Amino acid sequence: MKRSGYLLITMIFFAAGLSCNDKKEEKKDTSDIKKIATIDSIEKINQEPVIDTYSPVDISPMDMNYYPPEYPKLKMTKAITSAPVARVIYSRPHLGGRELFHDLLKYGEPWRLGANESTELEFFRNVSIMGKKIAAGRYVLYCIPQAATWTIILNSNIDSWGLQPDSTKDIAHFDVAVNQINRHLDYLTLLFEKADTGATLVMAWDNLEARLAINF
Numbered sequence: 001m002k003r004s005g006y007l008l009i010t011m012i013f014f015a016a017g018l019s020c021n022d023k024k025e026e027k028k029d030t031s032d033i034k035k036i037a038t039i040d041s042i043e044k045i046n047q048e049p050v051i052d053t054y055s056p057v058d059i060s061p062m063d064m065n066y067y068p069p070e071y072p073k074l075k076m077t078k079a080i081t082s083a084p085v086a087r088v089i090y091s092r093p094h095l096g097g098r099e100l101f102h103d104l105l106k107y108g109e110p111w112r113l114g115a116n117e118s119t120e121l122e123f124f125r126n127v128s129i130m131g132k133k134i135a136a137g138r139y140v141l142y143c144i145p146q147a148a149t150w151t152i153i154l155n156s157n158i159d160s161w162g163l164q165p166d167s168t169k170d171i172a173h174f175d176v177a178v179n180q181i182n183r184h185l186d187y188l189t190l191l192f193e194k195a196d197t198g199a200t201l202v203m204a205w206d207n208l209e210a211r212l213a214i215n216f
Contacts, residue, residue: 058091058116059094060091060092060093060094060114060115060116061091061092062089062090062091062092062116062117063089063090063091063092063190064087064088064089065087065088065190065191065192066084066086066087066192067084067085067086067087067192067194067199067214068080068084068085068192068194069191069192071084071087083124083125084124085123085124085125085127085198085199085214085216086121086122086123086124086127086192086199086201086214087121087122087124088119088120088121088122088141088190088191088192088201089119089120089122090113090114090115090119090120090141090188090190091114091115091116091117091119092114092115092187092188092189093114093115093187093188094186094187094188095186095187095205095206096186100205100206100208101145105145107145107146107147108144108145108146109144110142110143110144110153110163110165111142111143111144111145111163112142112143112162112163113141113142113143113188113190113203114188114190115188116161116162117159117160117161117162118140118141118142118157118158118159118160118161118162118163119140119141119142119190120138120139120140120141120158121138121139121140121141121154121201122137122138122139123135123136123137123139124136125216126216127198127214127215127216128214128215128216129172129174129212129213129214129215130174130213132172132174134154134171134172138158139154139155139156139158139171140154140155140156140157140158140160141153141154141155142155142163142165143203143210145178146178147178148177148178149175149176149177149178150175150176150178150203150210151173151174151175152173152174152175152176152203152210152212153165153170153172153173153174154170154171154172155169155170155171156169156170156171157169174212176210176211176212177210177211178208178209178210179208179209179210180207180208180209181204181207181208181209182207183207184206184207185204185205185206185207187205188203188204188205189202189203189204189205190202190203190204195213195214197213197215198213198214198215198216199214199216200212200213200214201214
């Protein structure tokens with residue numbers, strides 16, 4: 001009886017051990033299946049991107065900046081009740097590993113200060129730039145870059161694509177210094193900053209920056 005009892009207990013523990021191992025194996029198999037299913041799902045998502053058939057996303061996104069900065073928000077919160085002074089609308093090309101004055105721009109050649117539609121600068125009141133009076137209105141903004149200076153040009157050929165410069169429609173030319181900055185900007189950036197006598201239009205890309213003072 002003692003021997004029989006011992007054998008019976010041994011067989012029970014052995015069977016229990018097999019049962020536990022089977023459960024572990026089953027759990028491992030399930031985990032592997034879930035892992036494979038997840039990988040397949042990720043691959044499927046990557047292989048089938050959602051395409052906007054109405055209006056594809058442009059690689060040079062359009063942006064808009066006001067002076068005062070964040071003017072629409074200030075207006076909606078009633079922090080300001082007067083009209084804005086200026087607004088710039090432009091598309092933002094990016095370097096993407098390219099060199100600015102090797103792969104994209106050339107000294108002495110007109111540049112639209114943006115991409116796609118012509119860059120537009122709008123004044124909501126009469127202003128003065130470098131001693132020249134500029135009437136309220138919308139203007140195409142473009143540039144002729146040189147190593148040390150950029151010639152910033154206001155032109156009346158609004159609502160145009162790209163840059164087809166017609167000097168007969170130039171309103172004013174302004175020569176401003178271009179300086180190196182201690183940071184790298186992959187995307188072209190145009191914005192306004194507050195100044196003692198009005199505002200400054202900052203134009204920066206790569207490690208270069210030019211500033212146009214606007215008085216009002």
